[in-house]
Each structure stands twice: as structure tokens, then as C-alpha cells.
Amino acid sequence: MKARQHYYFFITIIIVSILLLFAHEFLPDPLRKRIFQFPEIDTIGHLTSFFILTWVSHSVIKLSLPFCIPLLIFYGALTEIGQSFLGYRSGELGDFIADIVGISLFLLAKWLYVTLFRKRVTKSL
Numbered sequence: 001m002k003a004r005q006h007y008y009f010f011i012t013i014i015i016v017s018i019l020l021l022f023a024h025e026f027l028p029d030p031l032r033k034r035i036f037q038f039p040e041i042d043t044i045g046h047l048t049s050f051f052i053l054t055w056v057s058h059s060v061i062k063l064s065l066p067f068c069i070p071l072l073i074f075y076g077a078l079t080e081i082g083q084s085f086l087g088y089r090s091g092e093l094g095d096f097i098a099d100i101v102g103i104s105l106f107l108l109a110k111w112l113y114v115t116l117f118r119k120r121v122t123k124s125l
Contacts (some may be wrong), residue, residue: 043098050076050102051109058110065107071102 002108050072083104084091 043094046076046095046098047102047105050099051106054106055102058106063111069103071109073100076100076103 054068054072057063057072058065063071076096080091080093080096080099082091083089
């Protein structure tokens, strides 16, 4: 059952990503300008990608959370530092904070899932 849940989550993430990728073409012009012209869309991308990266690292690759969290925070810092040396990108503190927030949201979601799942299992017994 657990492998099936990972499969469904992974398929859902792929579908949402594809929809967001093509949403730029299919949305009405005022809505498209409102969503995709904000600079915050990059921050949302960082938050979402680090949420998914934490999920993949912990649930699929099976890294422990005490090992996974500092590793991903270091990776986020390293990517922002690397971007500051590129001519076409800029490393921003806000993006690094969004990376940390994405990791923290995964921790919150994992904690809520474990808490609610344990209550459901105890009630059914």
C-alpha cells in the first residue's frame, strides 16, 4: 500500500507540473499576466522543488530526516552561491529562504500525516 501511495503522489506531481507548464498558453491573457509576470513565481518554484526534493530524498531514496535536512539546506545554499557567479542568474537570499520553507513544509506535512495516520490506526483497532 505504501508503494502505491508514493506512485499516486508522484503521478499527481507530474500532472500538476505539466499543467503549470502548459498553463501559460491556455490561460486567458489577464490571468496569465497576473500569474506568470510576478517575480515571486521563481520563489514558488524554489519552494515547490525543494518540497518535492525532500520527499524524494526521504521517501523514495530512503534517506533519514536527520541526514536529509542539513544536506538539502547545504544544497540550497550551494546552488544560490553558484548562481551568484553566473552572468544570467543571480543568487538571492529570498530563494534560499524559499528552499528552507519548502523543506519545512515537507516536515510539517510528514508530521501531520504520521500524526493523523496513527490516530486513524488506533481508532480502528
